[in-house]
Amino acid sequence: MFRSVLTGCLCGVDANIIHAEVDVSTGLPGFSMVGSLSNEVKEARERVQVALKNTDFDLPPNKITINLSPADIRKDGTCFDLPIAVGLLGCFGLFEEERIEGVLFLGELGLNGEIKPVNGVLPIVKAAAKQGIRECIVPKRNLAEGSVIPGIIVRGAEHIRQVLEFLQAEEEEKKGLLVTGECRLEDFLKQAENSCSxxxxxxxxxxxxxxxxxxxxxxxxxxxxxxxxxxxxxxxxxxxxxxxxxxxxxxxxxxxxxxxxxxxxxxxxxxxxxxxxxxxxxxxxxxxxxxxxxxxxxxxxxxxxxxxxxxxxxxxxxxxxxxxxxxxxxxxxxxxxxxxxxxxxxxxxxxxxxxxxxxxxxxxxxxxxxxxxxxxxxxxxxxxxxxxxxxxxxxxxxxxxxxxxxxxxxxxxxxxxxxxxxxxxxxxxxxFRELPFQFNSQMEVQDIERFCHLEEKEKRLMELAYNSLELSARTYHRVLKVSRTIADLEGEERILERHISEALAYRFMKG
Amino acid sequence: MRKYDYFLDTCPGVGDKRKNTILRAVKDSKEIYDMSEKDLSGLLRPEIVQALLQHREKWKLEEEYNKLEEKGIQLVTLPMEEYPERLRRIPDPPFALYVRGRLPGEEQLSVAVIGARDCSEYGEYVAEALGNCLGEQGISLISGMARGIDGISQMAALKAGGASYGVLGCGVDVCYPKSNRLLYDRLLEKGGIISTYPPGTAPRASLFPPRNRIVSGLCDVLVVVEARQRSGTSITVEMALEQGKDVYAVPGRLTDRLSDGCNRMLKDGAQIFLSPKEFVEELSMRYGNMLTLRKTASDIMIPEGEKLSEQELMVYQALDLYPLPVEKVLEKLQRKKGAQAPEFSQVMIILMGLCVKGLIVQNTSGWFSKTV
Missing domain, CATH: 3.40.50.300 (P-loop containing nucleotide triphosphate hydrolases)
Structure with a gap:
């Protein structure tokens, strides 16, 4: 029997969608895992076996092979426990195959079958939503974090048994079996607007x-x-x-x-x-x-x-x-x-x-x-x-x-x-709407020439300052950038003498 | 003869006092060099005899002296005629002086200018004005060639065409501090470098207080420009008083720690220094035989800012010779002018304008002080 379960792994702050492929066949009993795995991923074997046993499901002595695909991406972390367990249960025919289609699983298992929180749920759910996956089942304690992503159903589970019941249930019975997260992103941001520590x-x-x-x-x-x-x-x-x-x-x-x-x-x-x-x-x-x-x-x-x-x-x-x-x-x-x-x-x-x-x-x-x-x-x-x-x-x-x-x-x-x-x-x-940057501080020399235009009076002041205050070319440009911002704060289109004078005061002095 | 003096002076463990005693007992240092151990023992304590003998064994008399001459270093010892009269008169005069360049002229009035190494803008200014005035008047300026007051006043005197003499706490062939290299070279040209330590002696903290004795010994009048309460300067002043020299101190504000030492000296009876002009006039009265004022002496020039606008003047007056942060300037203006005080951004424009005019300097970001 073969089942493929969706899951994900982190890569920096981005995530890759991973297929946990589980195969159970007759032959010499064994449990092997492949797919460029780190140690903590390999340890999933012990956790999954014992967790299933303690959930009243003894694995029969079969040859079990697990592949996390694509196999050339390095996999870290403990979020693969749950998808592997789900795949195994599926292989033994405990639920229909279409029940896990388009559903992504994440979570670490305890030996008693409990589902523990993992890191990086948010980016993985985000990647899942982007790939059109319709539903994610994540550890309950990560539910809030996962559900800030719009356009995807995220449910939280506390125990492997809950997940099994959910997968076995008919559509109308599903309600109430797992908590579904609500996207409260705006609420959080609004809340933050009023608080200022x-x-x-x-x-x-x-x-x-x-x-x-x-x-x-x-x-x-x-x-x-x-x-x-x-x-x-x-x-x-x-x-x-x-x-x-x-x-x-x-x-x-x-x-x-x-x-x-x-x-x-x-x-x-x-x-x-x-x-x-x-x-x-x-x-x-x-x-x-x-x-x-x-x-x-x-x-x-x-x-x-x-x-x-x-x-x-x-x-x-x-x-x-x-x-x-x-x-x-x-x-x-x-x-x-x-x-x-x-x-x-x-x-x-x-x-x-x-x-x-x-x-x-x-x-x-x-x-x-x-x-x-x-x-x-x-x-x-x-x-x-x-x-x-x-x-x-x-x-x-x-x-x-x-x-x-x-x-x-x-x-x-x-x-x-x-x-x-x-x-x-x-x-x-x-x-800067047509340029690749947003702020005055990011201007390069050619941008400074374009956006920090000086009139005669101001030009004279800068010249005087350049000579009598012994500015370096670098400082000269820096002063112009800061003057631009000071002018912006006043809503002034042109850089005026007062802006330059103030900017000059903030320059670095060797002392 | 000098080679024997050089031998005697470089002998370790024999101080100035001892050397002078020895030389009172014998004709000259050659005699000491030629004496047998037995004769020496009759004259000196055994450890000194040992030191002399050991030194004699190692010392290459001709070779070492030739080196000295090659470097252009002149050795002047107490018995010689060239030995400065002023120094001869102090208690325990040093036996030997090493000189590059010249010694201060006996006929010329000489003034020592000393003060803090890390001086304030105020100190810098007074040192420069004083050095300039002394240089113009042809008065020798003696100092220690240190950073701060010493170096600034010496440089100013040289620039004004005067002569200046640096007394070092190391060998005369060592330029210390290194940052005063330019001054060192110019002193060689237009004055002299003097030390009581043999060439090659590295600067050490313990060597500096004794050198102060020479600074005060070589001058007729000593001026202290800026000094903290407890400082090396006060040692020099003590020596000067012991040697019977006149001491002047530049007064400072009660709130300036760098003027504490000077103010204290004034309370203890030092003469008050009010301006370079007044100072040299007083000197010409007292030392009329040595000094005739060449022309009207230059004096402290504080820019009055006659070309400044009313607001510029207001801001300028709120500033000081000491660095002040912009906030303090604003505060001062508000206290003085109330509602009419200019705004922050206006003050910044004025300050920068004054900087550009060179009337004030920005010391560090947001701190300004008057230039003088």
Whole structure:
């Protein structure tokens, strides 16, 4: 007897549809599995046999062969237990073959027949929907995550027995046997709209840093905050995801897929609705940062996709780790190559760094700074040049003393700032609608010439600045990009003197 | 003769005091070199005799001295006529001086300018103005060729056509700090490099305080431009007072830690330095025989900004010689002008305009200070 059951496996954040082919024939009793399998997939043999036995179904002594096809794709994970078990039950004639046609199964089995949650349900269901599969049966605890995908029925099961009953039941009896998920994607997103965990209004003072954060968010510019300890660098950075426009449905799905692969989605929060904020410690390994490992998992930069990657104490990160960021920042995705294949993870994040301005942390306040010029140079020298080249804006925060802190009025709230940022983004979208990118920060030199047109007065200012402030060509272009965003924030079509003046203040100074 | 002096000076374990005592007992260093062990023992403590004998065995008298001459290093010792009079008068004068270039002229008034290595913009400015003024007036400027105040004032004096002399805490053939290479070369040309340490001596922290004694010893007047409360500068000042030199200090604000040392000196009775012009005028009164003012002395020029607009002037006045963040500038303006204070973006335009005009500098992103 032969049965083929649909299932899926992950490949990066994408999924492949897999056919679990099960054959039971007479001959010497045995149980063999083929199809480019990793260890945990091979272990399915033991789990499935015992789980079926404990569900009052003893496998007769036959020759059992299982092939996971296509056989040349490497298979990882434990989601093949359920489809294999279903295939076996089908081979022994427990239900009609057409009952499993167009149905995809996912799930790990416990020895008692219970179905346990697995990672990556969302991308697999998404791939299934794309291929026109009509129904998915997934572990109940993954149901919420799976059912955010529209256009496919997703049901959750807790035990192999429930699945068997469901497959045996006639159409009219099926109701109530398995829970069917409802697509509540919009609800989740609406819910997120009202919730806002961290408010910018809590940051008092720091006018310039807050302003810089707003500009950076509007143009998706990478930003560096420098300042003495407890100047509020991390406080500001943590609030940046809040002022980015809310995730669109497509973005939410993309980000959730990454979190699903990493196993970070829960039953309560089956979809990522807020912009991610990743803040890895400086002892992080290269693989944890960009993704990798023997079983390839997304790294912090992918978990920050469409959100903010915050590197606190930038100078403490080993240079070798930071160099890893260069390609992902440019390409907005990272390609991890292993013997079994290559995996692509999206990495479209906004980089926010925080650092002390010098060893003691108080430069340029000469009253407090005790660093010698050499120490200052050495400290700045720790910053990786290529990384600096990818950061458009630098801002120096200053410590607010306690007395003035209590006197200061609250700043603008996150919602107000987000409103302005969204408007500026709207302008950029319209401007770049025919181009492969969306934001001012992504402009290349030829785009800058096209979109950052300067009038006589402004041209003169830039020339003066270029000569008397000794700008490099690179800085010159960076200043123009930032000016463009500042103008966009005001809804100004032309870049004016005031925009350039402000942008100049955010440039990196070697110190 | 000098080769024997060189031999004596390089002998380990024999300090300046000891050398001077020895030379009072014998005619010259040649005599020491030629003495037998027995004669030496009659004169000196056994460990010193041992040190001398060991040194004599290893030391290649001619060869070493030739090396010195090849490098163009002059050895000047206490008994010689060339030995600076000013130094001869201090307690325990050093036995030997190694000189590249020249020694400060005896007839010329000499002023030492010292101060913090990591000085502020204010210190930098005063050092430069003072160096410039001294250079113009033909007054020798003595300093330690260090980063910060020392180097800045020396460079300014040289640029103004004056002579300057650097006293090093290492051998005269070693340029330390390396970043002052240009200054080192120009000092060789238009002044001198002086050290009490034999050539090749590497800079070590312990060698610097003794060199301060020479800085103060070689000058007539000492000016402290900027110093923290506890610093190497205060050692030099103590030495100068011990040697009976006049000490001037540049006053600073109470809130500036880099001026604490100077303000303290003023309280303790140092003379107050108000401007380079006034300073040289005072010098000409006191040292009339050594100094005749050549022309009207240059003085501190603070740009008054006569060409600035009202708003530019307002922002300019809110700034300081010390770096200030934009927020502080805004705060100041608001306190002063209330509702009429310019907006953030307006202030940024003005600040950048001033930067472009060269009246202020951006120290780091968002911090500005006046240039002087």
């Amino acid at each position: 961290l408010d910018f209004a809590e940051v008092k003072g720091q006018k310039m840093a807050k302003r810089a954060a707003e500009i950076a968010a509007a143009g998706f510019h990478n930003l560096a905050l420098s300042g003495p300890p407890s100047a509020g660098k991390s406080m500001i950075a943590k609030r940046i995801p809040g002022i980015l426009p809310k995730l669109t449905i497509q973005e939410a799905l993309d980000v959730s897929a990454i979190y699903s692969v990493a196993g970070l989605l829960t039953e309560e929060m089956p979809i990522v609705t807020e912009r991610p904020f990743q803040s890895p410690h400086h002892t992080i390994s290269g693989a944890a940062l960009v993704g990798g490992g023997s079983k390839v998992r997304p790294g912090a930069i992918s978990l920050a996709h469409k959100g903010v990657l915050f590197l606190d104490e930038l100078t403490e990160f080993p240079r070798s780790i930071l160099e890893n960021l260069r390609q992902p920042i440019e390409d907005k995705r990272v390609n991890i190559v292993r013997v079994h294949g290559s995996y692509v993870f999206p990495t479209d994040f906004m980089l926010v760094c925080a650092m002390n301005p010098c060893k003691c942390g108080f430069y340029p306040d000469k009253n407090k700074c005790t660093c010698t010029e050499n120490e200052l140079h050495r400290y700045r020298g720790k910053l990786s040049g290529p990384l600096i080249d990818r950061i458009d804006m630098y801002v120096e925060t200053q410590r607010v003393d306690l007395r003035s802190l209590s006197k200061m009025e609250k700043g603008e709230s996150t919602a107000v700032i987000r409103e302005r940022v969204s408007k500026a983004r709207g302008l950029q979208e319209r401007r």
